[in-house]
Amino acid sequence: xxxxxxxxxxxxxxxxxxxxxxxxxxxxxxxxxxxxxxxxxxxxxxxxxxxxxxxxxxxxxxxxxxxxxxxxxxxxxxxxxxxxxxxxxxxxxx
Numbered sequence: 001x002x003x004x005x006x007x008x009x010x011x012x013x014x015x016x017x018x019x020x021x022x023x024x025x026x027x028x029x030x031x032x033x034x035x036x037x038x039x040x041x042x043x044x045x046x047x048x049x050x051x052x053x054x055x056x057x058x059x060x061x062x063x064x065x066x067x068x069x070x071x072x073x074x075x076x077x078x079x080x081x082x083x084x085x086x087x088x089x090x091x092x093x094x
Contacts (some may be wrong), residue, residue, distance in 0.1 A: 019067045024054070024073030029090040031058070031083060039088065046086035050074050064093055 040058035052073025083090040
């Protein structure tokens with residue numbers, strides 16, 4: 001009796017764990033202060049250092065960064081802080 005109950009409790013805890021509820025998100029950020037060809041590389045590296053970020057594409061022409069991340073490890077605030085600390089304030093593109 002104890003073994004089936006323990007298995008049921010374990011199964012419920014796995015199903016309800018935050019990792020199970022995590023989802024991959026993609027957001028486009030409008031990035032300020034990109035004025036030269038090196039700027040996108042700096043923005044990309046700053047975003048790639050954020051834990052949970054899996055892909056970054058930066059466009060100098062469009063002044064944007066498209067970021068794919070695990071929302072259980074990263075969030076919008078962390079992404080915008082990373083670019084701002086690198087000298088490139090950003091916000092979600094509307």
